[in-house]
Amino acid sequence: SAQTAVGKGGDSQPQPLCPPVLPPSALQNKWVFLATFAAVLGNFSFGYALVYTSPVIPALERSLDPNLSLTKTQASWFGSVFTLGAAAGGLSAMVLNDLLGRKLSIMFSAVPSVAGYALMAGARAFWMLLLGRTLTGFAGGLTAACIPVYLSEIAPPGVRGTLGATPQLMAVFGSLSLYALGLLLPWRWLAVAGEGPVVLMILLLSFMPNSPRFLLSRGRDAEALQALAWLRGGQADIRWEFQQIQDNVQRQSSRMSWAEARDPHMYRPITIAVLMRFLQQLTGITPVLVYLQPIFTRTAVLLPPQDDAAIVGAVRLFAVMIAALTMDRAGRKVLLFVSASIMFAANVTLGLYIHFGPKPVAPNNTVGLESVPLGGTEQPLATPTSFLTLVPLLATMLFITGYAMGWGPITWLLMSEILPLRARGVASGLCVLVSWLTAFALTKSFLLVVNAFGLQVPFFFFAAICLLNLVFTGCCVPETKGRSLEQIESFFRTGRRSFLQ
Template sequence: MQEPLLGAEGPDYDTFPEKPPPSPGERTRVGVLQSKRVLLAAFAAVLGNFSFGYSLVYASPVIPALEHSLDPNLSLTKTQASWFGSVFTLGAAAGGLSAMVLNDLLGRKLSIMFSALPSVAGYAFMAGAHGLWMLLLGRMLTGFAGGLTAACIPVYVSEIAPPGVRGALGATPQLMAVFGSLSLYALGLLLPWRWLAVAGEGPVLVMILLLSFMPNSPRFLLSRGRDSEALQALTWLRGADADIRWEFEQIQDNVRKQSSRMSWAEARDPHMYRPITIALVMRFLQQLTGITPILVYLQSIFDSTAVLLLPKYDAAIVGAVRLLSVLIAAVTMDLAGRKALLFVSGATMFAANLTLGLYVHFGPKALTPNSTMGMESVPVAGTEQPLVTPTSYLTLVPLLATMLFIMGYAMGWGPITWLLMAEILPLRARGVASGLCVLVSWLTAFALTKSFLPVVNAFGLQAPFFFFAAVCLVNLAFTGCCVPETKGRSLEQIESFFHSGRSVLH
């Protein structure tokens, strides 16, 4: 009889040994965080995620501004607004596709640095735009850079981080993406849309400068036969006084076992396709929760519902809540474990999406519906919705429910999905598979973001929220039956588990 994958740990079933055999590496792990170099290398890399988060939500304050633009070449129609919001995800999908090659060809660090070229060019096009084509091209280029970094940065961070703090460091890509989004919302209160694009150039340039002094991934260097460089990189990361022999030998042994690239025949091997399938499905389900269309159209969503505060202030508040939630996840991920946070995250998002759907369906209408959404001017499904003044406390519901959704996402399915992708993918397939995960993720995001406004106009704003709520229930079931607990395990231990022959399904 096949065993279930990664059930609750107990005396009869244990995912991994609770404690690995004593080794010199155990004695050095306590002092690893004292080496600020690991943190510096991670920070330099995740500046790319800051730019990604910034550019992802760039459309949120810009779409309302361009809809009312006096320049006929820049004024957006409903269809053009949906393309401006969604074309970023097409670029991100292309970036994920390119990462399947660049991750293993250039290495993790150089691939991250390469992403600066399309990012800088994209911001320049948007800052100097005098026509729709320049806006769309700029969005696509920044999306390409975001997709490339989304595939490369989690892998780089996971490969330089020691097991004991990989959860906390693994949350930093999502943390910086959230901080980037919050920065955009905050600057959107102060700057016109062209200067928002100019401001996006700064973090990219700082990233290039810092990464120039950082080492490449020791695992990548070993996979290319550059053993001496790998030893120097690991020594730099752990500190000159650390005993890295055990860790280096463990990585070296694992790399030797996987000295060649994965073939298509090997892709049918369970120890290869199981972790890849888990990572792919998690990225697919992550996007189906609705996170991307909600972030991209956040201000427009608030414009179309009765809200107490101005929509642009609501968007900034939601960004701050998202940042706080990721900070909580980073602190608790190595304490509570990945699966516990995924369960809490999925349940919270379900409650939030259901609340938003019910509020839109039965609650009050906005007095001045937004032109982009264009669907609240008539009662939905024959339900007479009362008009309310902005002083009604009932109008806090959209803001509170959105804050709850963002909090749930940022505490679990946001950062942990990226972290697990980097943790469970086999070394031989890590570069290609991480790019494939990002490709699937952003193609799904494009489909959702492009169809969001047409669906809202056809069926009402409550329809997508009810769909997102149903997906959250699927996420809970998938977490329970298929997602591994990787807390405190080395990448080599995790990979050994998938070699053990245990089945993914019951």
Template sequence: MQEPLLGAEGPDYDTFPEKPPPSPGDRARVGTLQNKRVFLATFAAVLGNFSFGYALVYTSPVIPALERSLDPDLHLTKSQASWFGSVFTLGAAAGGLSAMILNDLLGRKLSIMFSAVPSAAGYALMAGAHGLWMLLLGRTLTGFAGGLTAACIPVYVSEIAPPGVRGALGATPQLMAVFGSLSLYALGLLLPWRWLAVAGEAPVLIMILLLSFMPNSPRFLLSRGRDEEALRALAWLRGTDVDVHWEFEQIQDNVRRQSSRVSWAEARAPHVCRPITVALLMRLLQQLTGITPILVYLQSIFDSTAVLLPPKDDAAIVGAVRLLSVLIAALTMDLAGRKVLLFVSAAIMFAANLTLGLYIHFGPRPLSPNSTAGLESESWGDLAQPLAAPAGYLTLVPLLATMLFIMGYAMGWGPITWLLMSEVLPLRARGVASGLCVLASWLTAFVLTKSFLPVVSTFGLQVPFFFFAAICLVSLVFTGCCVPETKGRSLEQIESFFRTGRRSFLR
């Protein structure tokens, strides 16, 4: 039987002692969605994730187009293509670093709105690019905006969502990022690369407009001593027919206990460093599964393997599967729990990466690889490996395995990693720690994305997929040993539980 979160006593664990516990009916009213406005506030915020997902995979159709470009100022070599694909992650790392300051200085909402400035500027630079430097700077700026929103949006959503639907709403950042990627793949079939950048401006402008009318996080407002404004924000989010005073008192009590920012000495305390370590390692493992280089070079990967369908069509199909999988995760996260989905997700990704690696190593190769988009040099490889035209059912393996990988990632390690980061981090360190997690995540993504093409050229396309498969096994072990189950628990309950030091929570 699962231990209750509340009820233990001790010097560091005395949760809301001055107030009698509310009745089950009161708890249900607080934990259940009563007002559609919280959906509107969530949608306004996660438009930033839509732009992030759109910008992340922008290179998938653009790199092949620029490698075929007749304009010498825009023609990309393989080395330049690797920088164009990977510099986004450097910008995202810088955005995560800035979030460590802006998240607590400006607040969650204003930080999200601020991200629109570099995002809009980056898209404008790429749309009007006349040289490589404009492309790289545009990618860096959109990456900066993506890293900033990646740290701020999950925290904002988790702080405004009722516990009963926090899992579903917590999946919306990843859902919108996936929808943004799918939109890019679909538009890439219709629009030239400059107009793809122009189209990226639209969600940024809509986000700014909608967020202007949304409240800030009640927890952030309380941490700044703006109690009346925080109460109004909570009442707006929950609805006028709901008594929010009990929930407000919970949040207020928790904020008062943590009125000062965490010091480095306090950061070494188990109740602070343990959740930060869990969140940080989850973000690192999430990237090491290979998601970013696979998405960035998706069309190029298909160009370099014997595939039945045109690579552009394959990329769009994979984007659609990714969107469907995140929808499934959003609907089941508050029913099945976080850990179950993480186990299933890692197992599926392991099978998919292993299958891709084995197919590339032993399967057929294209008769004439695309010289502009192919990932491997033509001289590489086992000369005895059979050459085959992209025909027959066997050539569906790369598409099916990639679909399986994306499905596994999108139903577990994609959305849940973002959600758990915002759930387990202590309030006093939430702004800084979330920025630290995003910084480490995107530095890892940069290393993987920048080294992907050189590793493929030197050792072969199958080697990265074998490495990603091994990381998926490590993720399975980490989930079983270290990841807590947070389903149905308020942020204050989760934080109080980490303070007890009881290891039963991590089982």
């Protein structure tokens, strides 16, 4: 059927399956890209803060200051408490996203971020480091929930996939910047450097418009029309798009009730989004990134571990760029299938190498992995000239590439695309909360499992999760390429697959 009935109130009116093609200026207007850049600076800070401990923990373990010299337990908490802060940030986003709006919520994240970096830069005791790390995690969790929603609501459908990949791209770029600066700056100055992107984000966002959908939901119609016109460019005909947004907002003018939460068109997309965030973390990305240098040290990689970490960061950046360029061409589901398959192969390779391959000549003194059993004494010792020891580096690069091509950026994008408007603020916060609680549980239990059963066991578990992700993608994930947010919502409301084919 070429038409579908989308009701406004109790009436129904014909609506074309696909929106009319917007004039080129609507897709090429530079202002929507500027607004995107301003917002995703928050993701740059998130990526920077996430891996801040990578060069800092070794430096603090060697510190001559007794108040800052970390024990193994303290270092473990310093590394993982970020995820608890991020979970709290996701929880707060469930309220702030709809209370302040998407843009103001992103701007608000600068407060805990600046305070956290200041605490770590001037730390005189361990509690200051922990609190600073928690506050930067809180800011990261808040931006992780708000930025994808803001981008999905300001982007034209034709470039929403590309713009939706930019948060992950900027987070990777932030991590890579931290690795690079870590070779040049002392740990306190690394925290000072983290303030820069936050200040720039505040300055730029103060000139950007709010989401037209949020403005309409608050009855600020004239301001919403003005914002949409600014985002699409002066020459674009925005009447059709504005009417579609207005109809959808009016149909969902009140907040979602608990009774409505049991309606399939509400709980289905929310469940899919939450499960995607849960499964994304179960692939093992957070513990792999947090313990990247120790893992490389324990697997006796040919190159220095800090160089390996920088190489993996560069590969991750390249892979996310590939995803950003192909997402609106290949589609979301194809990239999710490819991503899970690559991660499965990489995890199996790592697990088999660790189980059967060489072990390091001397135990590692890096946080948490110093007692990792890698097998019996019959394993050959690795030597610095053995090219076999490049296998963990290549497998990790493959794992990061697979993640960054699909399950990294697309889970964030789909979260912002499929969530119903009335539940978008609360549900996106719920997704981030689930994601970071899972990340914390994995990061803390990773060391326990490794020390009890061996480093190969987590990688075999992650491989099994990747197989589950393939099944989940095939059975549950809709293709949203090229569809407006209103069409996607209609798909879940009516259950007619023709909306998304």
